[in-house]
């Protein structure tokens with residue numbers, strides 16, 4: 001079963017594309033995280049009261065799935081290798097892109113886990129639900145003395161906000177780089193992360209149209 005899944009996934013990555021599962025993970029999580037950033041700041045800015053507690057309940061219900069999706073996505077990434085595309089050239093840019101992706105994976109854990117700890121320390125604002133439906137336990141912190149609980153709350157808050165700041169720096173850089181590759185360099189990088197549309201004959205393209213099919217000429221040999 002795992003072997004067949006791996007073979008299916010790699011049949012896409014060998015053609016320089018992410019598999020449909022990889023693409024679904026990417027866009028579902030990207031939308032969820034962008035929503036959470038906006039909703040989180042909006043909730044933070046609200047006046048204290050019933051609406052604010054409800055808004056935090058929505059925030060926690062929508063944020064907890066990021067943890068499960070992050071675990072599943074990491075397992076998928078370990079199972080299925082990434083495609084080699086026009087962005088994979090030796091140099092600083094590829095290294096930065098690689099470290100950006102790794103940092104995103106770290107944040108997929110630090111954000112929901114720190115939120116979970118914040119929610120569970122001191123005076124928890126109510127029960128937790130995954131996606132607003134499935135009951136989710138609190139971290140058992142109530143047996144700890146209040147000073148330790150406040151210290152945990154403080155640390156979890158710092159981790160939450162540091163993760164948000166990382167995202168606010170990395171998402172524009174990451175999306176900007178993807179758009180630059182696509183519109184400026186005419187690379188196949190963004191297309192690899194978009195759903196594949198069969199052409200009018202119903203075939204999938206083996207090689208994206210603007211992907212170089214011949215290796216570039218060595219430096220200096222173009223002239224003459």
Ligand code: HEM
Pocket residue numbers: 032033036037038039040041044056059060061062063064066111112113114115116117118119128157160161164
């Ligand atoms: C991908 C997931 C998440 C993102 C992007 C996110 C983002 C944010 C943002 C932007 C804020 C406002 C800035 C701040 O005060 O730090 C915030 C606050 C908060 N979030 Fe999240 N969050 C996520 C997951 C969660 C989860 C799963 C929970 C609870 C189980 C949670 C609980 C909280 C709480 C309690 C605050 C208020 C912190 C305070 O007032 O200091 N968050 N979050």
Ligand code: HEM
Pocket residue numbers: 022025026029030031033034077085087097101102104105171174175176178179189190191192193
């Ligand atoms: C919250 C927002 C986002 C997050 C957390 C995120 C995260 C990631 C991660 C972790 C990867 C590595 C591949 C993987 O493991 O799936 C990736 C790849 C990619 N992302 Fe995003 N992404 C976000 C938004 C965007 C946006 C808005 C765009 C387009 C404008 C974009 C375009 C791409 C592309 C083209 C790749 C493939 C890069 C390559 O193959 O070298 N991402 N993204």
